[in-house]
Amino acid sequence: MSDSASLIRSAPWARLAARAADPEASAIRARLIADPNRFARFSRTGAGLLIDFSRTALDGALLDDLLALAEAAGLRAFLRRMAAGAWVNATERRAALHVALRAPRSAGYRARTADGWEDASGTIHAELDRMHGFVTGVHSGTITAANGTPFANVLNLGIGGSDLGPAMVTEALAHTGARLDARFVGNVDGHALAPVLDRLDPARTLVLIASKSFTTQETMANAAVAREWLAAKLGEARIGQHLAALSTNLHATDAFGIPRDRVFGFRDWVGGRFSLWSPIGLAIALARGWEVFASLLAGAHAMDAHALTAPPRRNLPMLLALMHTWHATFLGRPAYACLPYDQRLARLPAWLQQLEMESNGKRVDLAGRPVSFPTAPVVFGEPGTNVQHSFGQLLHQGTAVIPADLILVARPDHGLRANHRILLAHAAAQGAALALGRSEEEAVAELASSGIDQARAAELGPHRTFPGNRPTIGIILPRLDPHHLGALLSLYEHKVALQAALWGINAFDQWGVELGKTLAGGTEAALATGDTAALDPATAGLVVALRRLTG
CATH class of the missing domain: 1.10.1390 (Phosphoglucose isomerase, C-terminal domain)
Structure with missing residues (x-):
């Protein structure tokens, strides 16, 4: 983990700053035209994903300088320290060991605590075994509603990381099948909760209360309403059969009336926005099945292994972190767009907003000194092709250059082949249009060739000009299955942590x-x-x- 003040005095930082001051540093069109092998040179694969950097301004010299910066910042050493359970969350004196959540039982992860070292892998798998038994019991009908009938619905009450991740994954994997109908409510606004309760039958609904501390105001306000809703239908004595908690506060869950065998906990070395792999993901398993949840964990673990072992020049999270840092810190790009060309990933930008901006929206470094350069950009996004008919105009012709990640899924889970071909064509075309643009001369010539007189063509030319040189990074999944979704989410988790380590800030607190x-x-x-x-x-x-x- 770097020291921000010393890093900006390093030779790699100086070279990158000098490069960024050259207008040619942002030139993408010229690089694309000059190099017919650009895709092969600047695309990488790992953990089943493919990332294409060819429609950025990356070239060999820039890559060398970025990798030198990664070396100067100690990024590989940071990943090893994080995986070793060290206190990488310095302000709270905690480990950040979310990688252990998806590792095999035999992985042997250990976490440093205030009292020494804890067997993280053993703790995690003991809780996973309990979760598996509970999910199996609900699905098999051995764990039933108070009236003896199987549960039909699961309602997850949580906020932030206790809502965004599980909700996003459950929606993204809807095509894998529905074991229970899942609903998620995060906002304390009664307009979020009331209509959900109106549509559910309390006699067939299992309510999960997701709050590590069991004191989160918004979640506990919603939980109190849900408890009254259950009691009104079932009676006070029977509501415990319809409740489960994802929490470590056993005294509070006892007082709420939740049996201890329905309380699933996790340690303070699991941060909320990194927690969907923990008991916070119980709703995923209940809604989509334990096999789906296990495959999600396995895919994330595959990306973890890649991040920890792949050399920097071929390491997907490191390369993505470096290119995002080049855009945000050196070129001063104030935002980037997450554009999943798959409707099932509609909630991915919201999850990524929390992951990125809550982790790295920091103004001081680890020593408490103000950071003198831009850190986290604003993250926003929508699924394609909707974006092309909303804020796509700004991406193409706005005054700010906004980089974008284009996320594509090669094989769909439907039979509408023509639709999917159109979808992929638009994704590919958007990347080309943003990179290549269209000059005023080209615009005027195109207008004139369509029969418009020269004067009118010249008048319209500036309005039909696209500056181009707007970077996109393509991330391609073979298909949207649990394994590859897990790898995608782990990719972004590591990317965010590596950027924080480079900048010398703490990705794991949220003061x-x-x-x-x-x-x-x-x-x-x-x-x-x-x-x-x-x-x-x-x-x-x-x-x-x-x-x-x-x-």
């Missing part, structure tokens, strides 16, 4: 989440009582207006 939660206690009290004395004038004015409007 920025805390201040708003703390202040919400005061604003909630003011909304309830009308006493705004402790609030700043603007917030006090807002509270007064809201109380007046809500009556």
Whole structure:
């Protein structure tokens, strides 16, 4: 893990900064035209995925400088320290051992704790065995609803990493089959929860409460509503048969009425946004089947093995981290778009937003000093081809250059072959259009050839010009099965952690989440009582207006 102040004084950083100042550093069109073997030279494979860097400005010299920066920052050593269970989460003095969650039982992972070293692999697999037994019991009918009938629905109540990952994966793998109908509610807004409860039968619904601390305000507010909903239908004495918790706070789960054999825990070396592989993923297994969940873990483990062993020049997470850093830090690109050309991945951008921006949206380095360069960009996205009819205009002709990851799935799970061919054609064409663009001369000539008079063609030419040289990185999955989805998500997890290590920041804390939660206690009290004395004038004015409007 690098020191940000010393890294920017290093020779690789200086070379990259000088390169970034040259306008030719961003030239993609010229590189594409000059090199017919560009795809072969700048695409890489690993863990079943293919990544294509050929439609960026990457060339041999830039790659060498980026790899030298990775060496100077100690990125390979950082990955080894993380996998060894060291305290890579320095501010909280914790390991970040999510890789152990998907490793085989025999992997022997250990985590450093305040009391010494813990057998992480043993702890994880003991809990996985309990989860497997519970999922098997629900699916076989040996674990039933209070009336003796099988469960038909699972409702997951969690927020952030306790919602985004499981919801995204469950939706993405819907084609693998439905064992239980799964619903996810993260927002405390009653408009999220009320309609879900209206559509579910409490007598056939299993409610999962996903909160490590079992104190997360939004989740516990929703859990209290769900508990009342169950009690009204089933009676207080029977609601425990319809509840399970993904938590480490056994005293709180006891008080809530959840039997201890239905509480599934995980350690503090599992961060929320890295936790879908843990008991937080129980809803995935209940909805899609244990075999699907196990295959998801195996795919992530395959990418872990690649990340830890592949040489830097062929290491997918490292190369992706370096190119994203080139775009964000050296070229100053303020955002990047995640564009999955598969509707089943519609929730992937939201998951990636949390992973990227909660991890790396940091302004100080590990020593507490302000960082003097851009770190995490804004992440946004939508599935293709929808994006082409919404914000695609900005990507092509806007004043800001926004890099994009184009995620393609080669083989669909439907029989509509013509549709899929059109989808892939558009994905390929978008990358080409963003890279190559169209000059004003080309635009005018094309207009003139269509029969428009020369004066009108010249008038329209600037509006039909595309600057090009806008980078895209292609990520190709053979198909969207659990294994390759696991590899894709692990790829991004490692990419984010490696960028943080390069920048010298901590990817595993989230202090920025805390201040708003703390202040919400005061604003909630003011909304309830009308006493705004402790609030700043603007917030006090807002509270007064809201109380007046809500009556």
